[in-house]
Amino acid sequence: MRDGSRTRARIEADAIALFAAKGVDATSIRDIAQASGVAEGALYRHFRSKDDLVRRVFLDRYAALAGDVLEIGGRGLPFAAVVELLVRRFATLFEEDRALFTFLFVNQHMHLGEVPVEARANPVEAIKQAFGEAMERGEIPRADPDLLAALALGLVVQPAIFRLYGRIGTPLTALLPAITRAVLAATSGEHARVRVAATYGLRHKQEALSS
């Protein structure tokens, strides 16, 4: 009984599931305690307060994903490959841990305020950095990296939301090629898209351009 790390992990997982299903405000400490099979007081052995629980769980998971994004961006792959792998990472996260995806990207956490701006802790920052590097390498035309990150994130998160609502029936992982192509089309200028066409199935376009 002396090692509480298993209990803590269970509390975190159950809390995320409830937050995703009902929202943070509508989830009570009692809800979480009951879901985890512990007494209410037990939660305060692991977290200072409900707010502390929300913040730590969010920032932890957010940082873990940021690490993945940074790793993908740091492999030195061509832009189109980076985009494909990033879209795949988000789509997989959604399909394999829908509650976590919802908690991180559908529930808005503006109130947290203090989300770190380091790419190591913030996946949005890490995405922005990947776009910035592609610009510096001349793979895509210069533009506001924040805008490009917004466009790319929107192309992944909004289909995920539609799928949550049941509006889209196809798994995001199956939509991967379509979404990847949309991200490339929305973020790359003409030249970059021509260059990546061969590898990433923009055949139609390449034929048109080379004829």
Place this chain on the structure above:
Amino acid sequence: MRDGSRTRARIEADAIALFAAKGVDATSIRDIAQASGVAEGALYRHFRSKDDLVRRVFLDRYAALAGDVLEIGGRGLPFAAVVELLVRRFATLFEEDRALFTFLFVNQHMHLGEVPVEARANPVEAIKQAFGEAMERGEIPRADPDLLAALALGLVVQPAIFRLYGRIGTPLTALLPAITRAVLAATSGEHARVRVAATYGLRHKQEALSS
């Protein structure tokens, strides 16, 4: 004093502002009453309950926007013009009534459940319909209209969220050409984009294709 419609309009506007700023759950009846300068009981002369207030205000505004979207889609304009006008409508809504935009598209309202699926009452449905019609007219390649609607909405809503957070400093109305181009690129196949290029400034692409 007998006509409460002015009071009701004030309550609705103040409620939307609070919902956008703090979220629905964190906004109390007392908060709204205080902001509107009325007693708590007065709210129950206009709405059955807090939930009824949220639902009615949301569905009303949602339907009003759906009407605008339908009207734009029904003008018989070319696809690129429709997209440009739709993006403009959303960008203008955001810049002119940020609280309403946030309430409608940033705060998620899954719990409402009973959002009508008629295009007359649901802007997402109306957008989907516009894409469906463009497909039938052969302006864009056949694809899942729900996916296209998701991609288009994501390209508008996510930049709006970035702007709310302060991550993007440029007004959305100034980003209109960039976002419109992104929507066209993400949703149109090759042929459609060629066709719309002349009108909507995809000159670079058209030159490449016609050379």
Place this chain on the structure above:
DNA sequence: TGTACATCAGTGAACGCGCGTTCACTGATGTAC
């Protein structure tokens, strides 16, 4: 036009309830000898 009455938007104290949090307690486990 003046008066009596009905209507109803708005008041605000009071309610019961569920919330986040506290704290004295329990008891299994690790450690010292």
Place this chain on the structure above:
DNA sequence: TGTACATCAGTGAACGCGCGTTCACTGATGTAC
């Protein structure tokens, strides 16, 4: 190896508080005569 003690994860009743909602009341306005 056996025993005494310290540690600390987990318990659950209790707390004060703010929530959504109610309801007897007020008083300005519209209507009937």
